[in-house]
Amino acid sequence: MNTSDKRELICISCPLGCQLSVDVSDGKPVSVSGNQCKRGIVYAESEILNPRRILTTTIRIKGGVVSQLPVRTKEPISKDLMMQAMRELRKYEVNAPVELGEVIVSDLLGTGVDVIASRTVVKAE
Ligand code: SF4
DSSP states (O other): OOOEEEEEEEOOSSTTOOEEEEEEETTEEEEEESOSSHHHHHHHHHHHHSOEEOOEEEEEEESBSSSEEEEEESSOEEGGGHHHHHHHHTTOEEESOBOTTOEEESSGGGSSOOEEESSOBOBOO
């Protein structure tokens, strides 16, 4: 059976935030309207077929002025991997000091995306 649907999205590819209307058939985008440039089409297609997000969380840090280090993926990863990625990151513990932007985990779950520190944490005195 052929299923059709209409999805409303806000394009987040630039600050203009165009409201997109996407016709979806059998889970695939067939037409996009409301976009003011081609990036809106690329965004809508990606959002329907393989939505991706930046993952932000914390991991344990030893010997620092705080006990949790805020981290994030350097690039967006598939939303389908979010729970698995959170479970994986719970296994990690790093030692202070850590610099803002330092790679904490390389190639998270084989995605090719690194996890980096979102802040600097100095050693506790
Ligand atoms: S469709 Fe183009 S102009 Fe509109 S928000 Fe997306 S990138 Fe910006």
